[in-house]
Structure formats: C-alpha cells, structure tokens
Amino acid sequence: MGSQQLLLIAVGLVILGIMISVGITMFHDQAASTNRDEVANDLAHYAAIARAYYRKPTTYGGGGNTFRGLSMAQITSRPVNDNGVYSLTPDPVNGTPDHITLMGVGTESGLDGSNVRVVMEVYADSALVDQNLMN
DSSP, X not given: OHHHHHHHHHHHHHHHHHHHHHHHHHHHHHHHHHHHHHHHHHHHHHHHHHHHHHXXXXXXXXXXXXXXXXOHHHHOSOSBOSSEEEEEESSSOOSOOSEEEEEEEEEEEOXXXXXXXXXXXXXXXXXXEOGGGOO
C-alpha cells in the first residue's frame, strides 16, 4: 500500500510539472502575440500618416502623390514607445518609390527567439503586413 501511494505522488508531481511548463509556454506565447498585435496597430497608424503625406500637395508640406522626402520624424516624434521601436526604410525616402516599408521591433521575444518583428509595406491606397518577415 505504501509503495502505491508513493508512486501516485510521484506521478502527480510529474503531471504537475508538465502542467506548469505548459502554462508558462502558453503565457509566453500570449505575451508575444499581444505585443505583435500592438506593434501592428502602431504601424497601421503610422501607415495612415504616411498615406496622408502622400496625398498632401507639396505646397502644404506633403509629398504631392509621392513618398519622396518622407522621414520617420515626420510620421512620429516618438519612434520608440512601450510596444517597440519603429523605423522607415529608407529614411528619408528618396526617388519615387511606389511604396515604403515601415518596421516595428517589439519588446517580447517572438517565434525564433529574437524580439517580435512586424514589417508593413505602405502603398498610396493600402498597407500590407509582410507575413514572411514576421516572427
């Protein structure tokens, strides 16, 4: 009888350890997912500002239907916040590209162990998250 009870206690402790490990993993995954969503929301906001710059005439400080001259400083005065760090490629935009690329690097570690990363390509009429470059 005593050995059966010890076996049950040992099995219970193993199961408890597995449950704690799974719980920690789920918490980490949820934190990374939440941070990824927050970074994507910030990028969507910045993309709207970039599209407004695109449409604004050059006489009013806009791009005149180009992204030429746009810099991250014109999009936001704070490219760093609690969610992550944001950048524009290239900064400032030169030439007349048909789109620009905004990137956000989050504060949580992502799928590959490095920090969460979201890349958004901004066009004159839309913005797309590049799923291949996310982690």
